[in-house]
Amino acid sequence: MVQIVKDIxxxxxxxxxxxxxxxxxxxAPVLDAFKHIWLGSFASTMKFSQVLAVWVPLILCSxxxxxxxxxxxxxxxIEGQVIMGAIGGMAVLRFPGLENPVLILTLSFIAAMxxxxxxxxxxxxxxxxxxxxxxxxxxxxxxxxxxxxxxLIFGPWKRPGIASMSGTELLPHKLWLSSPPGWRIAxxxxxxxxxxxxxxxxxLYKSKLGxxxxxxxxxxxxxxxxxxxxxxxxxxxxIICGAxxxxxxxxxxxxxxxxxxxxxxxxxxxxxLLLVMLAGYRIVPIPFLALFFAGLNVGAIxxxxxxxxxxxxxxxxxxxxxxxALFVLGMRQRRKQL
Amino acid sequence: xxxxxxxxxxxxxxxxxxxxxxIIALGEMISEKxxxxxxxxxxxxxxxxxxxxxxxxESNSLVFGxxxxxxxxxxxxLVVGYLSIYLHLSQVAVGFALxxxxxxxxxxxxxxxSRIQGPTLISSKLPFHDMLPEFLQKILTQPLTVPxxxxxxxxxxxxxKFSRTGLQLRSVGENPAAAFARxxxxxxxxxxSVLAGSFLVxxxxxxxxxxxxxxxxxxxxxxxxxxxxxxxxxxxxxQPCRVAAGAMLFAFLxxxxxxxxxxxxxxxxxxxxxxxxxxxxxxxxxMHYSTRKTRKHGETDSGLQKxxxxxxxxxxxxxxxxxxxxx
Numbered sequence: 061m062v063q064i065v066k067d068i069x070x071x072x073x074x075x076x077x078x079x080x081x082x083x084x085x086x087x088a089p090v091l092d093a094f095k096h097i098w099l100g101s102f103a104s105t106m107k108f109s110q111v112l113a114v115w116v117p118l119i120l121c122s123x124x125x126x127x128x129x130x131x132x133x134x135x136x137x138i139e140g141q142v143i144m145g146a147i148g149g150m151a152v153l154r155f156p157g158l159e160n161p162v163l164i165l166t167l168s169f170i171a172a173m174x175x176x177x178x179x180x181x182x183x184x185x186x187x188x189x190x191x192x193x194x195x196x197x198x199x200x201x202x203x204x205x206x207x208x209x210x211x212l213i214f215g216p217w218k219r220p221g222i223a224s225m226s227g228t229e230l231l232p233h234k235l236w237l238s239s240p241p242g243w244r245i246a247x248x249x250x251x252x253x254x255x256x257x258x259x260x261x262x263x264l265y266k267s268k269l270g271x272x273x274x275x276x277x278x279x280x281x282x283x284x285x286x287x288x289x290x291x292x293x294x295x296x297x298x299i300i301c302g303a304x305x306x307x308x309x310x311x312x313x314x315x316x317x318x319x320x321x322x323x324x325x326x327x328x329x330x331x332x333l334l335l336v337m338l339a340g341y342r343i344v345p346i347p348f349l350a351l352f353f354a355g356l357n358v359g360a361i362x363x364x365x366x367x368x369x370x371x372x373x374x375x376x377x378x379x380x381x382x383x384x385a386l387f388v389l390g391m392r393q394r395r396k397q398l
Numbered sequence: 399x400x401x402x403x404x405x406x407x408x409x410x411x412x413x414x415x416x417x418x419x420x421i422i423a424l425g426e427m428i429s430e431k432x433x434x435x436x437x438x439x440x441x442x443x444x445x446x447x448x449x450x451x452x453x454x455x456e457s458n459s460l461v462f463g464x465x466x467x468x469x470x471x472x473x474x475x476l477v478v479g480y481l482s483i484y485l486h487l488s489q490v491a492v493g494f495a496l497x498x499x500x501x502x503x504x505x506x507x508x509x510x511x512s513r514i515q516g517p518t519l520i521s522s523k524l525p526f527h528d529m530l531p532e533f534l535q536k537i538l539t540q541p542l543t544v545p546x547x548x549x550x551x552x553x554x555x556x557x558x559k560f561s562r563t564g565l566q567l568r569s570v571g572e573n574p575a576a577a578f579a580r581x582x583x584x585x586x587x588x589x590x591s592v593l594a595g596s597f598l599v600x601x602x603x604x605x606x607x608x609x610x611x612x613x614x615x616x617x618x619x620x621x622x623x624x625x626x627x628x629x630x631x632x633x634x635x636x637q638p639c640r641v642a643a644g645a646m647l648f649a650f651l652x653x654x655x656x657x658x659x660x661x662x663x664x665x666x667x668x669x670x671x672x673x674x675x676x677x678x679x680x681x682x683x684x685m686h687y688s689t690r691k692t693r694k695h696g697e698t699d700s701g702l703q704k705x706x707x708x709x710x711x712x713x714x715x716x717x718x719x720x721x722x723x724x725x
Contacts (some may be wrong), residue, residue, distance in 0.1 A: 086507055134490060191686025195437075195490070196632070199625050200679040207672030214666045330498060337491055370509040371427055372502040379499025383477070386492060390485025 066304035067388045074384035079185050088369045096366050097374070107358065109243035114314055114328070114354035116249040117142070117308035120348050121332030122339075123260040124304030129341050130264060131297040132277035137183040137198025138305045139329035141176040141207035145306025146324045147173025147209060148312050150228070153235055153313070154217070161234045169310050176306020177299045179205065184298035188291045194298070210322055217320065227321035237315040246315035254296045256304065261343050273297055305329060331357075331378065340389075353378055406536040408653060413537065413544050414521075416649035418605035420547040420642045421633070423627040427596030427641055429475070430631055431558065432591035433571040434716045436478050437493025439499025439599060440624025443582065446470040446603030448508035451614045455516040464604045471600020472593050474500055479592040483585050486721040497624070505616050510522075512615040518522065519609040529683055543605040547642070550598070554638040567591050571715035574722035584722050601623075621674075629678050633685070634712065648674050 083090045101111050121138055128135040135141075149172035158164045179201060186197035217228045237246035264270040273293055275283040280290040312324050335353055339345040361372035422443060429436045436442075449470035477496055482489040519541045527535060557564040567587055569577045574584035603620065611619035626648060634641030655670035683725025 078718060082503065082506065086509075136494075169428075186679065186683065190679075190683040191683045193632075196625075196629050196682065197679055200629075200675045203622065203672045203675035207669045210666050211669050214669075216663070334498060337495060370506045372505040375498060375502030376506055379495055379502060382495040383481075383492070383499060385482060386487050386495065387485070390481060392489045394485060 063392075067392060071381070071384040071388045075377065075380050078380045078384070079373075082376055083369075086369055088367055093363065093367060093369065093373065096363060097356060099359070100150060100362045101355035101359035106242060106244070109240075109245045110358045111351065111354045112245040112250065114326075114357050115350050116245070116253045116311055116315075117326075117328045118332055118335060118350040118354055119253040119347065120256055120304050120308040120311070121329055122336050122350060123256050123343075124301035125332055125336045126260055126264060126343060126346075127273065127297045127304075127343065128301040129336060130270065130273040130277050131294055132280075133187075133294060133298055133301075134182075134195050135180070135196050135198060135298055135301050136330075136333065137180065137184065137201045138332065139325050139327070140198070140202035140303060141179045141302040141305035142312070142325040142329050143202075143209050144179040145172040145176035145302075145309025146320060147205075147212065147309075148172045148306065149310040150217075150313055150320045151328075153231060163313065164235060165237070168314070169307070172306040172310035173303040174254070176309060177303035180298040180300075180302020180305070181295060182347065183302075184202040184295040188294055200224040206322075209320065209324065213322060225322055227317070227319045230320060231314070231318045235314065236318055237311075239315070246311075249311050249315045252311070256307070257343070257347060264343065268297075269336065334378055334382050335366070338385050340385075406533050408536045410540070411653050412646060414540055416642075416646040416650060417541075417543040417547040418602045418610055419623060419627060419630070419645040419649060420602075421543070421550060421605060422549055422599050422602035422623065423630040423641045423645050425471075425595040425602060426587045426627055427595070427631050427634070427638065428554070428567075428598070429588075429592040429595035430573045430718055431636060431715055432567050433574065433715055433720065433722070434479065434482060434587045434588050434592050435493065435634055435719050436475065436592060436596060436599075437490055438478055438496035438500060438624075438627070439493075439628055441497035442474040442514070442596060442599050443603040443606065443620050443624045443627075444504040444618060445474065445500040446600035447607035447618060447620055448504040448511075448614055450600075450604030451472065451607040452508065452511050454608055455511060455514070458517060460608060461516050461521055464601060465606050467560050467604025467607075468597045468600040470507075471596045471598070471603060475592045475596025475599070478596070479584070479589045482721060483588050483592070486723060489719055489721070508614045509616075513613065516613060517608065518612040519605075543609050546601075551638050551642045568715070571717060574717055575678050578724060585724070588722075593703045599627075602627075618686060624676070626675070629682065630674045632714075633678065633681060635685075636715065648678070651677060663672065684719055 080090045083093050101107055121142065124141075125135060125138060128138075149168040152168040152171045153164060155164075158167075183194055183198045183201055186192040186201075187194045190197070192200075200219075213225075213227055219229045228326045237248045264273070272283070272288050275286065275288055275295050276290045283290060308328060309324065312326070313320060317324065331353060335346065335349055339349050356374040357376055360371040363369050363371050363373060400501065419679070422439065426436060426439055446467040450463045450467030453466035454460055457463070474496060478489070478492055481487045481492045521539045521541050522537050524530070530538065546695060566577070566582055569580070570584045570587045570591075574588075577584050577587075606620040606623070607614055607618065627645075630641055630644040630648065633644040651674040655673055659665070659670050
């Protein structure tokens with residue numbers, strides 16, 4: 061126990077030291093930067109609701125990634141799966157003729173899961189049938205999805221008159237997921253995220269599916285001897301991951317942006333990859349670390365205005381967290397061996 | 399064929415556009431040959447591009463700029479090398495995290511330098527420029543990165559085929575335990591090849607911000623290049639010549655994209671820029687199918703398949719991505 065606390069302190073010191081060094085090089089006041097990140101994320105309920113709005117898609121993506129990582133798959137394609145989910149959801153929302161908002165939103169939610177899952181399946185098939193490593197297949201599909209969404213925004217779905225990077229037309233108000241007055245987060249988003257967390261925990265730790273995925277992740281050949289076909293479970297895990305990512309895409313269009321923009325995924329897919337790595341591929345730390353990462357993201361938004369430094373500082377801290385954690389982990393393993 | 403670009407301009411621009419990519423992909427190839435995947439490429443390219451531009455701007459010297467870019471690349475290589483070779487952490491995990499970290503670090507630190515003019519490596523004429531026909535003059539008037547990239551291809555072919563050090567490096571990538579038994583130090587050789595490779599990656603990054611897409615900004619224009627370079631190494635099946643050919647093919651597709659955009663002005667340019675990526679996946683799938691049969695049965699009956707097999711034969715270093723523990 062003492063060792064764990066020591067390790068965490070060591071990693072935190074590394075992160076703090078490195079970030080301070082970076083800020084020092086950029087000639088920015090070190091303590092002020094941390095203070096403003098705090099003020100910009102957790103200091104008021106309005107800000108906190110923004111943090112939660114980032115927390116929801118992060119949780120959805122991370123839960124999906126847990127499935128993929130369990131089967132030892134590196135689903136880098138999650139970024140594209142978020143985008144495709146948003147596109148699929150948007151396609152239903154734009155469908156003329158339907159009147160009942162609840163029905164449309166439900167259909168849109170399902171469509172987002174299906175398109176996200178299908179995009180995941182494609183990356184999975186490229187791996188199992190096409191012999192393309194999932195990292196390259198996934199990355200390629202990310203770029204394809206990015207191209208597709210740009211084409212939609214500038215082509216068929218452009219705003220009447222002008223097509224621009226600011227995205228498609230705003231959705232009618234009745235298709236916005238309702239949120240508490242003054243808050244930037246929808247009830248439905250929070251409920252879905254928490255349900256997903258619980259379901260993921262149940263499936264991965266309490267069901268046969270979780271056990272089989274683990275067996276395949278640890279040793280695909282031995283799993284084959286126990287009559288577990290790796291291909292089927294690889295595909296299943298990546299479809300689940302894609303569907304969860306699609307849900308995140310749905311939340312982005314109905315609860316946050318209320319339209320389709322080129323950067324609809326906001327890099328949350330990649331951020332979730334970092335998050336899951338930092339959590340050591342376990343579910344328990346994920347909600348807390350997601351809150352931390354989301355706080356960094358939201359808190360860094362106002363840095364360019366108050367301190368004239370770029371908001372990518374949040375990304376620097378997040379990446380540094382993961383590397384420091386890995387470093388401390390490596391040191392610990394090394395100590396054990398000696 | 400594509401818009402109205404004369405063929406000499408086309409060849410010249412493909413050569414110029416491919417040079418940094420060739421350097422980056424070959425750098426990655428060196429470290430993969432020794433068994434280490436350096437997945438931090440995409441961030442490392444941006445980071446070194448930023449460092450190179452800032453140093454070149456401050457010192458007003460291109461040489462310092464390129465050297466600084468190389469050193470910045472080497473720094474990323476040191477992190478990947480130390481964490482994955484000596485601490486036995488997952489190469490993919492370290493590389494991916496470092497890639498995102500370096501990208502954001504580049505944007506953060508480079509922010510004050512964005513969208514300003516800086517020193518640029520201009521195309522230089524060959525000494526016997528005037529003796530050449532006009533067609534060749536256009537093609538051969540290139541920035542120094544182009545001859546550097548082409549020389550690098552030749553040097554690496556020689557290095558891996560004929561030199562003793564190259565053989566040692568390859569043996570570590572194939573079977574580190576056997577290499578150790580022969581008296582080599584696999585960890586040290588791996589670390590050195592990662593450092594050498596990432597130095598080249600840094601030079602390649604510098605070639606972006608100082609020559610091909612001069613200046614720094616967000617986006618810089620080198621985004622996604624690292625991932626392409628990683629795919630090119632597989633596409634080129636870890637052979638310098640084919641890696642370079644792949645890089646040129648990719649540059650050709652990018653140049654075609656610009657030509658196509660003139661034909662279809664309504665479609666945003668970003669759509670065309672993404673086109674080479676799916677093509678890359680398609681080629682990798684094709685490689686898989688054409689080599690699978692050849693590998694299984696040795697020889698195949700169909701002549702076409704045999705040729706495809708030879709054309710696309712790819713064999714990765716045996717212990718690529720595996721961490722070696724000395725026993």
